[in-house]
Amino acid sequence: MKAAEDGGSARGPRAGAPAPARRGRPRSAAAGSAIVEAVLRLIEDGVPIGELSIERIAREAGVGKATLYRRWSGKSALLLDVMRSLDAPDPPLLGRSVREDLVALLEFWRHRGLAKRSSAVLRTVVSHVEAQPELWTEYHETVVRARHEALIGVLRRGMATGEVRTDQDLETLADLFVGPMLARALLREWRELPEGFAEAIVDTVLEGVRPRPALPDAKAG
Known part of the structure; x- marks a missing residue:
């Protein structure tokens, strides 16, 4: 009876008493x-x-x-x-021209390559992560894929507006823009990524992928 008179302490903590602490320490x-x-x-x-x-x-x-x-x-x-x-949000793409958006994407990648910390880690870690298929797939799905899709989206818009030829595979065209930056990153350890490099890549590739004027029909006339 004593327990009942004391507010049922035999059944649990008194009203207003602090809850018992949870076991284990929270992650810091x-x-x-x-x-x-x-x-x-x-x-x-x-x-x-x-x-x-x-x-x-x-x-x-x-x-x-x-x-x-x-x-x-x-x-x-x-x-x-x-x-x-080390990841950072992609730059905003204004959509005013395909060239402008392509330069913005490549310039963003160029600046990442110039960062000592980013380049050192990527050179050291990428080969290790690539050897772990599950981890590489996860990194590709959460980081690489979004950037690739942004580039593909710009090129697809360029095809729709007539700024990019439509007779080539989108994946191949994307590789033409990204390839020079990656080649210097992987083969030359990020040492040669000068100002204007993004613009030079974009302008050189766009020159080759712009729609060509139709040739006159030889039978005409």
Whole structure:
């Protein structure tokens, strides 16, 4: 009877009593950022992927190994988020002309390539992530595909407005615009991406993909 008189304390906490604390500690956004930053610093310092152990990353970030494993299944998943951390929104495309939008896209990629941090990470990490098919597919679907579709959309609009010839495959045309930038990025380590490079690519390729005037019929006349 005593328990009942005291407000039923045998059945649960009294009204107004604080709820029992949940087990486990919530994930710290600061810890996650510190871990990603630690990986970026190590890569910038030239540490090879093979030497980026979970133990070394945790030590650099000032956290325990368990903190990493609570967030990522392993090093490859962590590297995928490191790549994503460098991503930035695509530039706005005004739609006034195909040339203007193409230059905006390529200039955005050029500036990304000039950033020491972005270029160092991409050179170091891309080959590792590509060797992990599931991770590469995820990165492609969440980052690469959106940029590719933006480029395809501009070229498709160019075909509709008569600024781009319609007798060529869209994917091939997209490769013609992106190819020079990627070639310098992968083969020359982002060293030669000068001012005006985006415009030079766009103008050179557009010269070749503009619709050609119809030739006069030889039988006419």
